[in-house]
Amino acid sequence: MASPLNNTTTSDQEMADLERHDCVERVQWVLNTPKPPGLSQELIGTAVSWRNKVPFLNMQSGLKNELFSMLKATFPILSWCQNYKPNHFKHDLLAGLTLASLCIPQSIGYANLAKLDPQYGLYTSVVPPLIYTLMGTSREIAIGPVAVISLLLSSMVQKLEDPMANPIAYHKLVLTVTFFAGTFQAAFGLFRSGFLIDFLSHAALVGFMAGAAIVIGLQQLKGLLGITHFTNKTDVISVLKVVWSSFQHPWNPYNFLLGCSFLIFILITRFLARKNKKLFWLPAIAPLVSVVLATLIVFLTKADKHGVNIVKHIKGGLNPSSVDQLQFNGPHVGELAKIGLIVAIIALTEAIAVGRSFAVIKGYHLDGNKEMVAMGFMNIIGSFTSCYVATGSFSRTAVNFSAGCETAMSNIVMAVTVFISLELLTKLLYYTPVAILASIILSALPGLIDVNEACNIWKVDKLDFLACIGAFVGVLFATVEIGLLVAVTISFAKIIVVSIRPGTETLGKLPETDAFGDVNQYPMAVKTPGVLIMRLKSALLCFANANFVRERIMKWVIEEEKDSKLRNAEKTIQIVILDISNLMDIDTSGIASLEELHENFDSNGMKLAIANPRWQVIHKLKLANFVPKIGGRVFLSIGEAMASFSI
Structure with missing residues (x-):
């Protein structure tokens, strides 16, 4: 009869053998895996997924349904307008009118920043918002000219053509850059290459925006101080030299007093809106009120005869065609394409960041690829209709959201209001002082400088902060392009260091x-x-x-x-x-x-x-x-x- 000890030993041995057998079997799971898919199979799989996504290639349902599905995929407005109610329009109408009151003076000021005639800022607030409403997926984003893109265009294109010496040639180059920017944006979306915009990291964008805000602010000193001769350079040292030299000669203080007075007024309305959320409309209409009051003051006091710089003639009417003004055969085509690529990436990065921020609040998904296609086509068509590069504006989108917009219909209301203004009100803006436009732009700049986020970046990742500060210093003390180059270089260096030294x-x-x-x-x-x-x-x-x-x-x-x-x-x-x-x-x-x-x-x-x-x-x-x-x-x-x- 076997002893209990022997039985226990035998049982333990059997368990060990069984575990060893199971271990050997599991090792075979690792070693006998099937062959993984190769490059050709991955490409075929991608093509199949594309086939399933393109409605007219999937013939399982009727042709009519397929065609409608294709149209809804291309024009998301067909999806949400089916459930659109009169109550929605009431909210969108209020939001669109509030948006227009902010958009009109800002658009004129941003056109001035881009070194274009004022009407081009208004043109850019008409056609691109309409195209985006048809093709975009964001409900809150407000489309139009923005400060950073305006600065990018003026700082880069003026190296090819002087906007003061030859404004017509300069304008043609800006339109061509707009076409290239739209083409790149549409291509990113169609080929699902949105990851390219991620090469400009969040930290780099924070630094770039802050540096650009300060540069834009310095550029507004020309209008705020009434300086006649100003530098074309954007770095802080060049601008401060010009400002300092202007004080060495007799200068007119009326521009400064007028601009600062209304800048204080706009900032006070913002402060009141922060204290009371129900007053969200106050800072939204403050720029338009400032323009109206300042224009009346200049007209009644004849201040333009005493040294106050005014906008003068603004060409009104419907957006004129500009197809024949695009320059594809000139000596600068390569440079224009490069500028278009840079502007396209910056504009997409800003727009998608803005759109996603508010989409998260509202609890819906923003399709990045569709956004890129929409942005691309609106800028391509914009380049045919005398518009320069448009994108999503954070400040105007925040106003649109606060005003209670329900859908992108608020963009249509805004565009129609701007168009009516172009038809009927441009003559009334003749006496608008340039200092007011400068103060409106200056009032929008604090939102571009996020000190808290820069501090958080420093706490979390020192290399990310290096990219942030590199972009900031590069934009501030060199040029916009060098600031971007420094930021992207540091970001790539970080990737290389992490991958090479794991x-x-x-x-x-x-x-x-x-x-x-x-x-x-x-x-x-x-x-x-x-x-x-x-x-x-x-x-x-x-x-x-x-x-x-x-x-x-x-x-x-x-x-x-x-x-x-x-x-x-x-x-x-x-x-x-x-x-x-x-x-x-x-x-x-x-x-x-x-x-x-x-x-x-x-x-x-x-x-x-x-x-x-x-x-x-x-x-x-x-x-x-x-x-x-x-x-x-x-x-x-x-x-x-x-x-x-x-x-």
Whole structure:
């Protein structure tokens, strides 16, 4: 009769054998995976998904339904207008009229900033909003000219053509840039390449906007002080030199007094609106009220005869055609395309950021690709109708939202109101002082400077803050293009540093769990004697970082060996388990580095094991015959690898 002790021993042995058998079976799951899809299969899959998304290629339903589905996909207005109610229009009408009261004076001021005649700012507030309403997916975004894009255009295009010496040629170049910007934007959306706008990181955009706001503010000193001769440069030093030199000569203080008085008035209305949310309409109509009052003051007092600069003639009427003014054969086409690309990315980044912010508040999804297509087509058509680059404005969108807009119909109301103003009211703006336009632009600038966000960036990520401050300093002390270049360069440098110098972690088992964690993050994690468990923190092991990773791992192993000898540990390292669960792909240089690691470990009496490899990675390791070289020590998890060795 067998003793209970023998039965227990036999039972434990059977359990161990069963676990070992299960472990071997699970290892085969890793090694016998099917071949992953190649590049050709991925391209075919993408084409199939496109086929399913294009309604007229899917012939499972009737042609009529397919055609209507295609139209709804192209023009989202067909979807929401089916459920549009009179109550919605009441809210949109109020929001659109409030929006127009802010848009009209701002558009004139932004046209002045872009070094264009005032009517072009108004033109840009008519056609692009109408096109966007048909094709866009945001309900709140307000379309029109904005300060940053106006500054970009003037600072970059004036290097090709002087707007003062030859305004007609300058205007033609701006229209051509608008066409190129729209073409790039539409292409980004049609080819689902929206990720390109992410190259301008959030931190870089914060710095760029802040720097641009200060530069725009300095540019407004020309109108606020009534300076006749002003520099074409945008950097702070050049502008301050001109301002300082203007004080050395007799100057007219009336422009300054008029502009500052209404700037204080606009800021007070903003302060009151913050105190009482019901007064949201007050800062929205303040710019228009300022224009009306200032124009009346100048007209009644004949202040223009005493040195106050006025807008003078504003051409009214419907947007004239400008198709014949686009310049595709001139010497500057390449430069114009480059400027168009830069402007397209900045405009998209601002618009999508604004649209998504308010979409989250309202609880609906904003389709980024459709937004890009809508922005692209509105700027392409805008370039045919005497408009310059339009995008979503944060300040006007906030007013639109606060006014209770329900749909993009508020953009139509705004556009119609601006058109009526072009037809009937432009002659009344003849005596509008330039200082008022400068004060309106200055009042909108504080919203572009986000000090709190810059502080948060500093707290969270110092490299991100470096990109932020690089963009800020570049725009402020050099040019807008250099500021953007510095920001993008620092952002790319960060990506390269992180990818080339990836970290490695030493893992230990967390008590009373089956999980393994970084021993530095979890001091309670327990290391197993004789086993060193490491995890790569990179998604790619390639020619750029393979040697660094190999040297880093060897350094850890050598240091661990020294620690073991100093502790007089019973066992030195016998097995190195490399967790590559984070590794998404590997190239031949990465495989070669793993082979060198295996050879180094083998010559020192240690074994290398691989845990939790991804599909693409294990497939390439098998093709390179790496798995047989390490004795097939490839496991489903770290726990499986630990269970396979008797340490």
